[in-house]
Amino acid sequence: MENLIRENLSINIKVIDLLNEQIKMEARASSMYLAMASWCDQHGYDYSAKLFYDQSEEEREHMLKIFKFINDNGGIAYSPEVPKVSHEYESILDLYKTALQEEISVSESIQNIFLTSRKENDVASELFLQWFINEQLEEEQKMRHAIKVYELHGTDTENLYALDKRMTRS
Amino acid sequence: MINFSTSSNKYRLDFHGKEILLSFCELLGFRNRINAIDINTHFYGDHSGIEILPLCNLKEVLILETTDVLELKKIIDTIFTPQESETLC
Numbered sequence: 001m002e003n004l005i006r007e008n009l010s011i012n013i014k015v016i017d018l019l020n021e022q023i024k025m026e027a028r029a030s031s032m033y034l035a036m037a038s039w040c041d042q043h044g045y046d047y048s049a050k051l052f053y054d055q056s057e058e059e060r061e062h063m064l065k066i067f068k069f070i071n072d073n074g075g076i077a078y079s080p081e082v083p084k085v086s087h088e089y090e091s092i093l094d095l096y097k098t099a100l101q102e103e104i105s106v107s108e109s110i111q112n113i114f115l116t117s118r119k120e121n122d123v124a125s126e127l128f129l130q131w132f133i134n135e136q137l138e139e140e141q142k143m144r145h146a147i148k149v150y151e152l153h154g155t156d157t158e159n160l161y162a163l164d165k166r167m168t169r170s
Numbered sequence: 171m172i173n174f175s176t177s178s179n180k181y182r183l184d185f186h187g188k189e190i191l192l193s194f195c196e197l198l199g200f201r202n203r204i205n206a207i208d209i210n211t212h213f214y215g216d217h218s219g220i221e222i223l224p225l226c227n228l229k230e231v232l233i234l235e236t237t238d239v240l241e242l243k244k245i246i247d248t249i250f251t252p253q254e255s256e257t258l259c
Contacts, residue, residue, distance in 0.1 A: 005250060008194040013250045017205075076198045 010073040012122040018113045019066050019125075024080040025109055026063035029102055030056045032085040036095055045092055045160075047167045048146075052099075055139075062132070069128055092160060093150045100143035107136040185242070188232070196226050201246045207239055 005013070037052035063080075070077040089095040110132045117125040149163055180191040183200070192200060203223050212219065213236070221239055223232040234242070 004194075013201075074194075076195060076202065078202070 008074050011070075011075065011125045012117065012120040013075075014120060015113060015117050015122050015125045016070055016075040018116055019070055019075075020078050022109055022113060023063050023066050023070075023077060025106055026059050026066065027080040027082050028085065029106060030059035030063065031082045032102060033059060033099070035085045035087045036089075036099060039087060039089055039095060040092070043092070045164045045167075047164045048092065048095075051142075051167050055099075062135070073124070092164070093147065096143055096146045096150065100140065100147060103136065103139045103143055107133075107140060110136055185232070186238070190225060190230050190232075192226060200225060201250060204239070204242050204246050207243075209239070212236065212239065 009016075033052045033056035037049045037056060040046070040049035040052060067077040086098075089098065110129060114126060114129045114133060117123075117129060146167055149166060150160070153159055153163055178191055180193055181197045183190040183192060200223075203225075207221055212221065219236050221234040223234060224230070225232060232238075
């Protein structure tokens, strides 16, 4: 029976389960960034809004990449339910700090799947996930940069909007 | 009990007298449904310890009691757990 399972699956079943969980996480992140884009739009942070619209799209692309990888390798990818996300933030700095925490959670989750792939000798998944690990480093850096800028210079209202212009995607 | 039938190229689930033929995809879907049953919710939820599982694109339905769920979880786990010597390399 084990050989028959292997004949149908190119990747490890435990890794498939974790990747399906990751799909939910990427969908949640996409939804959260859309909410953040909306908040930025409402509060006049046009550049940050653009950044989060793009970020939302990017998370959805990540989700689809994983989705396709599972289905292409014999597994079943499940379309995720998206939970409610917050639309309320104390400030633009609070918003970026929340985004950084989200990116850190995603990074940790990806790394956990990577390590599980290694433990299960699933080389194909390990290679697939390497791209995501590099991608997550960039995502974290982007949010960390924004937080630094606002923490260093963002004390008065005029300054906050001037700083917003620096929030373009690198 | 789940066996593979070479004649039909399907997995045969023989569970307490009910026989269901599953393709590999359907077997994966079945595994997902069984694993999704949370035993705590099953015990303390508001549904008298019965689980209803539609299978094979709604062609079959399994009605399971608590012991059935536990038994199927064990069977599924055994099927999908590779032997020590087996790797994906």
